[in-house]
Amino acid sequence: QICLSLVKLLFYLAHSPLGSIVLLDFQPRQFVMVDGNLKVTDMDDASTEELSCKEDNDCTLDFPTKSFPLKCSVVGKCEGINEKKNLFNAYRYFFTYLLPHSAPPALRPLLSDILNATGDLRYGINETLRAFEKVLQLYKSGLYLQKRPLLLKDYISLKGFRTVAGEDYKCWPSYSHLGCLLSIHSAEEAAAICDSQLQCQSFVITQHRTWTGRPLASFQSSWTDLIPDANAVVYIKRSASSGERL
Numbered sequence: 126q127i128c129l130s131l132v133k134l135l136f137y138l139a140h141s142p143l144g145s146i147v148l149l150d151f152q153p154r155q156f157v158m159v160d161g162n163l164k165v166t167d168m169d170d171a172s173t174e175e176l177s178c179k180e181d182n183d184c185t186l187d188f189p190t191k192s193f194p195l196k197c198s199v200v201g202k203c204e205g206i207n208e209k210k211n212l213f214n215a216y217r218y219f220f221t222y223l224l225p226h227s228a229p230p231a232l233r234p235l236l237s238d239i240l241n242a243t244g245d246l247r248y249g250i251n252e253t254l255r256a257f258e259k260v261l262q263l264y265k266s267g268l269y270l271q272k273r274p275l276l277l278k279d280y281i282s283l284k285g286f287r288t289v290a291g292e293d294y295k296c297w298p299s300y301s302h303l304g305c306l307l308s309i310h311s312a313e314e315a316a317a318i319c320d321s322q323l324q325c326q327s328f329v330i331t332q333h334r335t336w337t338g339r340p341l342a343s344f345q346s347s348w349t350d351l352i353p354d355a356n357a358v359v360y361i362k363r364s365a366s367s368g369e370r371l
Contacts, residue, residue, distance in 0.1 A: 131156070132215070138211060220243060233346065235259070267311060277313045281360070292305070325345070327359060
């Protein structure tokens with residue numbers, strides 16, 4: 126969410142009515158999340174000026190660990206230097222820390238492609254935004270899910286119940302530090318996640334949703350403490366419930 130919102134902001138800056146705007150003091154502290162959108166808190170160090178040049182050799186974009194040769198345009202400006210400077214700063218301050226984590230395994234290669242392409246400045250802001258929107262569409266639609274054996278048949282579902290909330294086993298990347306709370310596309314995906322975790326014996330799907338509209342599921346190591354909840358459904362492994370009375 127943070128990276129996509131940042132890319133949308135940089136897309137606007139690259140195509141603003143004033144021309145391509147560069148953020149000269151590009152630091153994480155200069156941004157804040159407002160209603161799920163990343164915003165710049167200080168525009169004092171923004172500029173529409175692009176580096177003047179006479180030849181391509183005048184257009185090297187330097188960073189502490191990398192340098193990029195750019196073209197000198199016919200009007201004597203380094204082509205795309207403001208856009209590329211913003212994009213590489215987004216890569217080194219945000220993408221490298223956020224993109225490798227939290228995504229479903231099937232989407233990680235696509236995010237790795239974005240990371241590598243922006244780190245080498247092979248993508249401009251237009252290509253970067255399209256790549257992010259493709260990942261988002263796959264994530265929201267569930268099209269990233271690979272064909273696998275149907276596992277939900279191995280669970281008993283109880284509508285109108287949930288397990289008692291409390292500290293349980295933890296997983297990554299959980300929305301709660303007290304247990305294993307993950308976003309899912311469907312109950313079938315939740316069953317696959319539960320099967321992949323040795324501690325998991327049950328999971329609860331609630332009405333709570335993430336910014337992409339995906340429901341949250343709580344994965345738990347037991348199921349015996351059930352309480353009524355009209356907005357929840359608890360799924361219990363048949364193997365865990367064998368010999369017990371539901």
